[in-house]
Amino acid sequence: MEEKFKEKNILIVGASSGIGHNLAKHLLSEGANLITASRKKPEDIDAPHIELDVLDFDAKELQNQLPDALHGLAYCPGSINLKPFTRLDENDFLNDFKINALGAAKIAQACMIPLKKAKGAGIIFFSTVAVQTGMGFHASIASAKGAVEGLTRSLAAELVNSKIRVNAIAPSLTDTPLAANLLSSDEKREASAKRHPLGTVGQPQDMAKAASYLLSEDSSWITGQVLKIDGGLSSLRNL
Numbered sequence: 001m002e003e004k005f006k007e008k009n010i011l012i013v014g015a016s017s018g019i020g021h022n023l024a025k026h027l028l029s030e031g032a033n034l035i036t037a038s039r040k041k042p043e044d045i046d047a048p049h050i051e052l053d054v055l056d057f058d059a060k061e062l063q064n065q066l067p068d069a070l071h072g073l074a075y076c077p078g079s080i081n082l083k084p085f086t087r088l089d090e091n092d093f094l095n096d097f098k099i100n101a102l103g104a105a106k107i108a109q110a111c112m113i114p115l116k117k118a119k120g121a122g123i124i125f126f127s128t129v130a131v132q133t134g135m136g137f138h139a140s141i142a143s144a145k146g147a148v149e150g151l152t153r154s155l156a157a158e159l160v161n162s163k164i165r166v167n168a169i170a171p172s173l174t175d176t177p178l179a180a181n182l183l184s185s186d187e188k189r190e191a192s193a194k195r196h197p198l199g200t201v202g203q204p205q206d207m208a209k210a211a212s213y214l215l216s217e218d219s220s221w222i223t224g225q226v227l228k229i230d231g232g233l234s235s236l237r238n239l
């Protein structure tokens with residue numbers, strides 16, 4: 001089997017759970033030299049781990065643990081904080097912004113030297129379907145992920161001459177620990193599945209396969225894009 005990521009150094013921030021965990025398995029099976037970073041060491045992922053909290057880390061310390069050249073970076077931390085607008089306070093907005101947008105920007109900044117050294121690298125961020133499709137109770141998370149989409153396109157433009165492609169994935173509801181509350185009963189799961197034209201909620205591998213494609217040379221002419229992976233929710237209507 002062809003190993004698409006042979007000799008490619010890839011950092012996944014947030015490989016201990018959900019989409020990032022699935023992406024880690026996928027990249028390892030494709031021969032990547034994987035490095036993971038998060039608060040907990042991922043289970044059953046055979047790769048060097050950097051213990052790090054994206055809300056409070058020392059960029060120099062992270063840089064010292066990275067290889068000379070980094071061919072890929074996936075930033076997976078995020079939040080689902082759904083509340084009526086009048087119940088959202090300043091901390092909700094700030095916390096969502098910090099974990100989703102500021103963390104992504106600071107991690108990408110800390111990785112810039114080895115990403116440039118690779119002379120051909122990819123960055124993946126995660127947005128949400130609720131940025132480009134308005135959804136009630138999503139004001140805080142959609143604001144934060146809207147910033148992620150702005151970051152994606154700005155960095156894609158700024159880094160194009162450094163041969164770094166920057167793309168994002170905008171998932172709808174995906175069956176991971178982050179979404180556990182929204183899928184905590186058969187009734188909720190069924191109702192969520194029905195809202196999607198393709199009739200199911202997303203699986204982590206749906207996002208991981210797309211992230212793997214966007215990190216690989218198969219997508220070498222794609223940058224500055226936000227790929228909607230949402231079972232048709234944002235673009236189809238079931239009549």
Ligand SMILES: NC(=O)c1ccc[n+]([C@@H]2O[C@H](COP(=O)([O-])OP(=O)(O)OC[C@H]3O[C@@H](n4cnc5c(N)ncnc54)[C@H](OP(=O)(O)O)[C@@H]3O)[C@@H](O)[C@H]2O)c1
Nearest residue numbers: 014016017018019038039040053054077078126174176178
């Ligand atoms: N699941 C969905 O329905 C859904 C929908 C739309 C968008 N998304 C987005 O997709 C991305 C992945 O989501 P997921 O569902 O896979 O989430 P998840 O299961 O909660 O996994 C998140 C990962 O990020 C890490 N992480 C969280 N906070 C961190 C911190 N402060 N410092 C370092 N690492 C941290 C976690 O590791 P540790 O706990 O070990 O630190 C974990 O490995 C997120 O950006 C999310 O917003 C998900």
